[in-house]
Amino acid sequence: MSLIVQKYGGTSVGSVDRIREVAKRVARTRADGHDVIAVVSAMAGETNRLLKLGRELAERPSEREMDSLASTGEQVTAALLSICLGDMGVPARSLLGDQVGILTDSAFTKARIRAIDGSTLLRTIEHGDVAVVAGFQGVDEQGNITTLGRGGSDTTAVAIAAATRATTCEIYTDVDGVYTADPNVCKNARKISRISYEEMLELASLGAKVLQIRSVEVAMKYAVPVHVRSSFSDAPGTMVVGEEPDFESVVVAGVTCDKSETKLTIRAIPDAPGGSARLFEALAEAHISVDMIVQSFAEQGRAAVTFTVSKSDEVKAREIAEGISRELGAGEVHVDPSLVKVSIVGLGMRSHAGIAARMFRLLADEGIQIMAIATSEIKISVLIDAKYAELAVRVLHDGFGLGEG
Amino acid sequence: MSLIVQKYGGTSVGSVDRIREVAKRVARTRADGHDVIAVVSAMAGETNRLLKLGRELAERPSEREMDSLASTGEQVTAALLSICLGDMGVPARSLLGDQVGILTDSAFTKARIRAIDGSTLLRTIEHGDVAVVAGFQGVDEQGNITTLGRGGSDTTAVAIAAATRATTCEIYTDVDGVYTADPNVCKNARKISRISYEEMLELASLGAKVLQIRSVEVAMKYAVPVHVRSSFSDAPGTMVVGEEPDFESVVVAGVTCDKSETKLTIRAIPDAPGGSARLFEALAEAHISVDMIVQSFAEQGRAAVTFTVSKSDEVKAREIAEGISRELGAGEVHVDPSLVKVSIVGLGMRSHAGIAARMFRLLADEGIQIMAIATSEIKISVLIDAKYAELAVRVLHDGFGLGEG
Numbered sequence: 001m002s003l004i005v006q007k008y009g010g011t012s013v014g015s016v017d018r019i020r021e022v023a024k025r026v027a028r029t030r031a032d033g034h035d036v037i038a039v040v041s042a043m044a045g046e047t048n049r050l051l052k053l054g055r056e057l058a059e060r061p062s063e064r065e066m067d068s069l070a071s072t073g074e075q076v077t078a079a080l081l082s083i084c085l086g087d088m089g090v091p092a093r094s095l096l097g098d099q100v101g102i103l104t105d106s107a108f109t110k111a112r113i114r115a116i117d118g119s120t121l122l123r124t125i126e127h128g129d130v131a132v133v134a135g136f137q138g139v140d141e142q143g144n145i146t147t148l149g150r151g152g153s154d155t156t157a158v159a160i161a162a163a164t165r166a167t168t169c170e171i172y173t174d175v176d177g178v179y180t181a182d183p184n185v186c187k188n189a190r191k192i193s194r195i196s197y198e199e200m201l202e203l204a205s206l207g208a209k210v211l212q213i214r215s216v217e218v219a220m221k222y223a224v225p226v227h228v229r230s231s232f233s234d235a236p237g238t239m240v241v242g243e244e245p246d247f248e249s250v251v252v253a254g255v256t257c258d259k260s261e262t263k264l265t266i267r268a269i270p271d272a273p274g275g276s277a278r279l280f281e282a283l284a285e286a287h288i289s290v291d292m293i294v295q296s297f298a299e300q301g302r303a304a305v306t307f308t309v310s311k312s313d314e315v316k317a318r319e320i321a322e323g324i325s326r327e328l329g330a331g332e333v334h335v336d337p338s339l340v341k342v343s344i345v346g347l348g349m350r351s352h353a354g355i356a357a358r359m360f361r362l363l364a365d366e367g368i369q370i371m372a373i374a375t376s377e378i379k380i381s382v383l384i385d386a387k388y389a390e391l392a393v394r395v396l397h398d399g400f401g402l403g404e405g
Numbered sequence: 406m407s408l409i410v411q412k413y414g415g416t417s418v419g420s421v422d423r424i425r426e427v428a429k430r431v432a433r434t435r436a437d438g439h440d441v442i443a444v445v446s447a448m449a450g451e452t453n454r455l456l457k458l459g460r461e462l463a464e465r466p467s468e469r470e471m472d473s474l475a476s477t478g479e480q481v482t483a484a485l486l487s488i489c490l491g492d493m494g495v496p497a498r499s500l501l502g503d504q505v506g507i508l509t510d511s512a513f514t515k516a517r518i519r520a521i522d523g524s525t526l527l528r529t530i531e532h533g534d535v536a537v538v539a540g541f542q543g544v545d546e547q548g549n550i551t552t553l554g555r556g557g558s559d560t561t562a563v564a565i566a567a568a569t570r571a572t573t574c575e576i577y578t579d580v581d582g583v584y585t586a587d588p589n590v591c592k593n594a595r596k597i598s599r600i601s602y603e604e605m606l607e608l609a610s611l612g613a614k615v616l617q618i619r620s621v622e623v624a625m626k627y628a629v630p631v632h633v634r635s636s637f638s639d640a641p642g643t644m645v646v647g648e649e650p651d652f653e654s655v656v657v658a659g660v661t662c663d664k665s666e667t668k669l670t671i672r673a674i675p676d677a678p679g680g681s682a683r684l685f686e687a688l689a690e691a692h693i694s695v696d697m698i699v700q701s702f703a704e705q706g707r708a709a710v711t712f713t714v715s716k717s718d719e720v721k722a723r724e725i726a727e728g729i730s731r732e733l734g735a736g737e738v739h740v741d742p743s744l745v746k747v748s749i750v751g752l753g754m755r756s757h758a759g760i761a762a763r764m765f766r767l768l769a770d771e772g773i774q775i776m777a778i779a780t781s782e783i784k785i786s787v788l789i790d791a792k793y794a795e796l797a798v799r800v801l802h803d804g805f806g807l808g809e810g
Contacts, residue, residue, distance in 0.1 A: 016461045050481065056421045057485055058492030065491070068499050069484035072477035076455065079474035080462055086470070087463030094473050098503070099548055143504055 002167040003125065004029060007039040007135065007157035011174040012231035013077050014044035022172075022231065023084040026130055030090060035125045037164065039135045039157040040081055042073025063108035067137075067147045071097070074134035074153070082132045092130040095120065097137035097145065102156065104138035104146045111138055111146035112214070113155065116163035133160060151212030158215045162222035169219070169226050171211065176230035177237035178203065178210055180402040181255040185390045188403035192253060193236070196243045199253045202345040202379045207258030216240065243347065251348035251355060252400040257393050258341040261291060261308040263371070263383065264321055268302040268331030276305050279324045286320055288313045292341070292372045292383055302330075306372060308383065311337060339371065340389040343381040344396055356380050362399040368392055407572040408530065409434060412444040412540065412562035416579040417636035418482050419449035427577075427636065428489040431535055435495060440530045442569065444540045444562040445486055447478025468513035472542075472552045476502070479539035479558070487537045497535040500525065502542035502550065507561065509543035509551045516543055516551035517619070518560065521568035530569075538565060556617030563620045567627035574624070574631045576616065581635035582642035583608065583615055585807040586660040590795045593808035597658060598641070601648045604658045605631075607750040607784045612663030621645065648752065656753035656760060657805040662798050663746040666696060666713040668776070668788065669726050673707040673736030681710050684729045691725055693718045697746070697777045697788055707735075711777060713788065716742060744776065745794040748786040749801055761785050767804040773797055 006029065008022050022038070029036050042050075050069050054061045078094035085092035097104075101117030124131040135153025138146050148155050154171060161169035176191065178200065183189040195203075197220035204213045210228055219226045219240060229237030269275045276295060283290055288309055296304040309317045314335065321333045349355050356373075359380055363370060368391070372383040384392055397403060411434065413427050427443075434441050447455075455474050459466045483499035490497035502509075506522030529536040540558025543551050553560050559576060566574035582596040583605065600608075602625035609618045615633055624631045624645060634642025674680045681700060688695055693714055701709040714722045719740065726738045754760050761778075764785055768775060773796065777788040789797055802808060 016458060019462065053421060053481070053485055054488050057424065057489040060492075061488040062491045062497075065484040065487045065499055068501075069481055069488075072480050075477050075480075076458070076474060079470040080458055082470045083459050083466040083474075084462040086467045087465075094470055096473075096550075145501075 003035045003037065003164060005037045005039060005157050005161040005164070005166045005169045007153055007169065007171045008041065008231060009153065009171075009173045010041045010044035010047070012172050013040055013081065016080070019077070019080050019084055023081060023088055023090070025231070026085060027088050027090050030130065037121060037125070037131045037133060037160060037166065038081060039133045039153055039160060040074060040077040041135050041153040043077055046073040046076070064144055067108045068145045070147055071134070071137040071145050074136050078132045078134040085130055085132070090130055091128055092132050093124055094132045094134065095124070096134045098139035098143070100133055100160070102138035102159070104140055104148070106140040106142070106144065106146065108146055110149040111140070113138060113148070113159050113218075116159055118163040121160065121164050148214070149212070151215070154212040154215035155218055158218045158224050158226060161224045162218060166224070169224050171226060171228045172231035173210065173228065174230065174232070175210060176233060176235055177228050178208065178240075179254070181393050181397045182257065185257070185393045186397045186403065189397065190402060190404045192238050194239045194241060194244070195253055196247050196347055197240060198243065198378055199345050199347055200240045202343070202376070203254050203256055206256040206341070206343040206345065206379065206381065207260070208254070208256050211240070247347045248351055249348060250346055251352050252344045252346040252402060254345050255393050255396045255400075255402065256343050256345065257389050258343070259386065259389070260311055261339070261341055262311050262314045262335060262337040263306060263308050263339050264317055265304055265306045265334040265336070266321055266325050266330050267304045267334070269305055269328055270330065271301050271303050275328055278328065279305065279321065282320050282324055283309070283317060286316055288317050288320070292374045292381070294372045308341070308372070338386045339383055340386045341381050341383050342389065342392045342396065343379050344400065345379045347378055349378050349380070358399070359396060362395050363392060366391060366395055406438060406440060408440045408442065408569060410442045410444060410562050410566040410569070410571045410574045412558055412574065412576045413446065413636060414558065414576075414578045415446045415449035415452075417577050418445055418486065421485070424482070424485050424489055428486060428493055428495070430636070431490060432493050432495050435535065442526060442530070442536045442538060442565060442571065443486060444538045444558055444565060445479060445482040446540050446558040448482055451478040451481070469549055472513045473550045475552055476539070476542040476550050479541050483537045483539040490535055490537070495535060496533055497537050498529055499537045499539065500529070501539045503544035503548070505538055505565070507543035507564070509545055509553070511545040511547070511549065511551065513551055515554040516545070518543060518553070518564050521564055523568040526565065526569050553619070554617070556620070559617040559620035560623055563623045563629050563631060566629045567623060571629070574629050576631060576633045577636035578615065578633065579635065579637070580615060581638060581640055582633050583613065583645075584659070586798050586802045587662065590662070590798045591802045591808065594802065595807060595809045597643050599644045599646060599649070600658055601652050601752055602645060603648065603783055604750050604752055605645045607748070607781070608659050608661055611661040611746070611748040611750065611784065611786065612665070613659070613661050616645075652752045653756055654753060655751055656757050657749045657751040657807060659750050660798050660801045660805075660807065661748050661750065662794050663748070664791065664794065665716055666744070666746055667716045667719045667740060667742040668711060668713050668744050669722055670709055670711040670739040670741070671726055671730050671735050672709045672739065674710055674733055675735065676706045676708050680733055683733065684710065684726065687725050687729055688714070688722060691721055693722050693725070697779045697786070699777045713746070713777070743791045744788055745791045746786050746788055747794065747797045747801065748784050749805065750784040752783055754783050754785070763804070764801060767800050768797060771796060771800055
């Protein structure tokens with residue numbers, strides 16, 4: 001008898017009818033001889049509805065209260081799924097973050113799980129019930145409700161799978177797996193059947209929205225096999241697992257495109273020591289994450305610094321950059337949101353030389369200029385003009401032989 | 406510095422704008438130098454919306470899950486009011502049933518409060534915050550969420566006022582107090598400025614919907630002064646308090662009309678010992694509360710028994726009555742839902758003779774026939790044809806001099 005954790009996202013539980021379909025799948029899994037812990041998100045649109053109410057009442061609403069507000073979305077789904085399972089003759093109990101014992105830190109709206117007490121869950125299952133867990137939420141040491149950030153239910157599910165030593169964590173979503181590229185951009189994109197945690201982590205960080213980054217980190221840390229699949233079909237999806245011997249033979253596993261960043265440039269910074277350090281210190285103090293950085297060679301004692309930040313930080317970053325520019329007697333600050341970061345990811349890069357050169361050549365052949373480059377052991381990212389986004393993804397996808405057929 | 410508990414019902418928090426008005430009132434109360442605990446209901450219509458979702462998924466939904474589902478309504482309001490207060494510069498913290506420590510029994514959907522741990526509330530207030538408590542909900546010994554039944558937020562508020570030794574419990578609602586009769590029926594109905602717990606208990610039990618019965622019981626037990634008033638105005642409402650010396654001088658405090666009952670009659674029950682006992686035992690076994698009972702004098706060894714039950718129990722009560730009738734060889738069962746119970750309530754009845762006679766005379770003068778009578782120390786109820794309901798209320802209201810002017 002194995003234990004399976006199943007996570008159902010917002011569209012999978014978006015209506016009473018969809019909840020009924022989820023209940024049927026849980027019931028089938030039980031009938032196949034497995035114990036089930038179901039982790040659920042809020043019904044599609046519900047989290048946004050709740051947060052909008054909060055924002056109508058305050059420009060900067062209390063984050064503690066926003067978490068208590070938003071967490072009701074998952075509570076409703078958990079109760080409804082339990083009701084539906086009960087009606088089908090499958091005994092079920094809904095459990096909230098504090099009832100499970102999902103202890104987090106107190107960073108409201110983006111809390112991190114510190115510990116999960118698996119005993120209530122295991123007792124519920126031993127009692128013969130399906131445990132239906134409200135995802136996305138936890139409780140801090142003071143008993144305040146916290147939430148884990150957008151996509152947090154993925155992390156709830158993986159962390160619970162780790163805490164209960166479940167066989168698999170199935171993530172049911174509205175796509176049927178992880179693809180070599182966005183199928184809306186590359187018609188010949190292929191569903192990846194098995195991928196390593198490392199690659200999945202890079203893909204998730206680089207714009208593939210199928211899994212919350214944090215959930216992949218937890219899965220990797222505790223070696224939880226994650227199965228990303230569609231709640232609308234029975235087809236197998238993508239298994240996210242530990243590295244396997246043949247994974248290296250695939251040089252590039254996937255191509256992603258991230259449109260969430262904005263580029264800022266400060267011109268004519270005096271090339272004295274500490275000039276750009278001062279800038280990045282100020283950004284760090286404001287909790288703004290900087291992604292890519294390019295410093296041009298100094299001419300006449302002055303250099304230009306270009307960096308990218310999340311679009312949501314654009315206004316604050318610009319203010320800071322302008323302040324630093326005045327302070328240093330540098331030139332104007334130029335903001336360019338019309339760019340994208342295109343990346344290729346693959347474990348095979350570690351052992352294959354010349355991947356970067358091939359990537360730049362493929363883009364150059366299409367006349368696509370690269371504004372900045374960032375690399376890690378298993379990924380290469382380039383910043384390019386937004387108008388070439390889809391073209392670049394297709395060229396790289398086909399150039400590295402990722403397409404079907 | 407006094408502590409005031411303020412309870413805001415569903416219409417008082419029915420929209421973002423209404424919540425803002427409530428926040429202003431809480432802020433004003435603080436500015437007047439009081440500490441405040443605000444107890445809130447779900448936004449008007451929300452509880453019904455949630456329960457409807459649950460009922461769409463199961464004919465007999467799990468009561469445990471229905472409670473977890475419904476309790477989110479109050480959780481949302483508590484967070485929203487806290488957000489709004491924070492935005493106004495009034496520090497506030499929402500607290501749920503389990504966070505306050507409202508311990509109840511495990512009778513889901515109609516739980517009763519066993520104990521309230523006032524320490525979290527008092528700590529919150531000492532810290533300078535307004536405590537915003539989600540009404541209607543508690544938690545049982547196993548940590549399950551429970552709810553207190555319709556109107557339960559009234560009871561939450563009064564019980565919290567008792568646990569924290571608050572000066573007053575203000576119940577804000579969509580009417581501006583307790584009236585001598587329904588103002589829709591009696592144009593000259595008067596707002597009662599002070600009324601005793603005993604009278605309020607009878608009025609609430611007899612159809613006045615302004616307070617949950619249980620909340621009046623708790624207020625009486627712990628001598629909590631309750632102020633029923635409108636959230637739409639600043640006019641003082643009705644104080645519900647312990648008996649005061651001059652209360653007895655008012656013979657009749659109010660007239661109520663209860664349309665929630667149905668009358669059943671079994672004819673020709675053999676007048677043997679235990680015949681009607683058998684009937685009422687069977688009803689009690691089915692958890693059906695019987696209100697009024699009239700047994701006619703036996704003729705030819707057979708009697709008729711008439712009794713009233715809640716309209717919601719009508720179908721079940723009829724089945725039981727028909728079964729008993731067959732068992733005893735009695736006559737047919739007749740069901741009549743077209744009747745009402747009209748009552749007069751007043752502490753003064755204890756010391757004034759002839760009140761019942763005067764009531765019956767007032768009704769007889771209008772040709773209104775009385776089908777059954779029930780009395781207590783401080784109330785007299787009569788069962789009459791529903792078509793005379795308004796007429797009877799007006800006649801009694803004026804006959805006992807309750808009107809204005």
